[in-house]
Amino acid sequence: MADENIPERDADPADYDAIIIGGGPGGATAAWYLAKAGKRALVLEKETFPRFHVGESLLPYNMPIFREMDLVPKLKEAGFMEKFGAQFLLPRGDRKAQFAFGNGRFATEPMSYQVERSKFDEVLLRHAEAAGAEVREGTAVKDYQIEEGEGVTVTAQNGGPPEEFRARFLVDASGTANFTGNREGLKELYEHHRKVAIYGHYRGVTLPEDRTRGDILIYRLENAWFWFIPLSDDRVSLGLVVDRSTFKERDLSPEALFDETVRRCPLLAERLADAERTMPLRTIADFSYRNRRLVSPHLVRVGDAAGFLDPIFSSGVYLAMMTGKLGAEGICEAIDGGNALNAALKRYEKTTWRYMKSYFEMIENFYRQPFFELLVQPDHRLRLADAVVALLAGQMEGGWAVRWRLRLFFLLVKLQARFPVVERFKIE
């Protein structure tokens, strides 16, 4: 879009190899891989870090990416809470499934971290900068234009007049702002996954002293669930996810609905007896969607800007970093081959669909009562629950051993709905 404030450009076809919209985990990871490959990468981030962000529980299969990026020492130095497992509980604690990642048969990564995102995202962005990426914070992307065969022109603003930048590739890592997907009309909401999340931080919650201290706890209620993510000795992230229809029917303020639902969950209420909120509760709705296309000439979408699934299995940051890495690797191949879109990027799109589909299937199942009944009463002979744990850990390449077990598990979920395979119980 022409703007009289934008100065005339010289004939240089591209200032950068890639411009990245957004400096969250997806954008910072893409920038790091591009910079490490010797590409000129520019990150345009509208906020100034550190900034608050929801999404604090990481998966064990984030660890291989952290190691590859040489990030582990920085994460250790930041002192993030170590996470060794996940627990799924009914409100009164009478049913419970407790998984330690280290015991899983099909996953080899025993731990991950629970992170305060303001701190974690800043570590990642500074890491990309240290690798050679240029980072401009407080700079919002306003527009982009793609000229096939040439590249992309991005218009951005940092308080003053708009500026233009040119690159061979645009990486959309704008998160749920979904900058290019919205502009191109590609967004598809998962209609029957319309949820509302209400969340905040608490202090004064007592945590256990053993290895389960950093476990993520999922309290499962009828039509709702809570996440409980210990971030540090004195800070816990707590969130409630409810159906959008329930939220409307109840017609309460988010705070009132949150507090009322805590009271319906005695196990959690007990833990919060002496706790206090350290921030006003935040609310987000309708966050599950995908874009119909992830790559096109000169453009790649990564992280939530590719699509976002329900947060129940904490897959967001892992998928953002994985797609940031794979997207950047595809771009490097395309640039080196002189292409605007190549087989590597098509492969990237296919792999991302596959990852998202695997999680989507698990998420669909999670909201069915029989899934929960089977999860908390696992039959260890066939090690079906181990296959579920592998996916919960982020093991996306578990091969046939995991795939047939998951297929069988999902078949049992269907059976359980009609002829009980294990004891049925009520979720209150």
Ligand SMILES: Cc1cc2nc3c(=O)[nH]c(=O)nc-3n(C[C@H](O)[C@H](O)[C@H](O)COP(=O)(O)OP(=O)(O)OC[C@H]3O[C@@H](n4cnc5c(N)ncnc54)[C@H](O)[C@@H]3O)c2cc1C
């Ligand atoms: C309720 C809820 C709970 C969640 N819980 C978890 C969890 O426990 N674990 C987990 O792994 N994930 C969780 N997630 C998901 C997780 O938050 C995201 O998947 C993750 O942040 C995606 O990273 P990203 O880099 O793609 O996007 P983001 O982290 O959102 O980063 C995008 C960045 O782009 C910037 N930006 C946007 N528009 C522009 C623009 N026009 N110009 C410049 N910059 C721009 C934003 O300021 C932002 O910094 C949860 C999500 C929700 C909604």
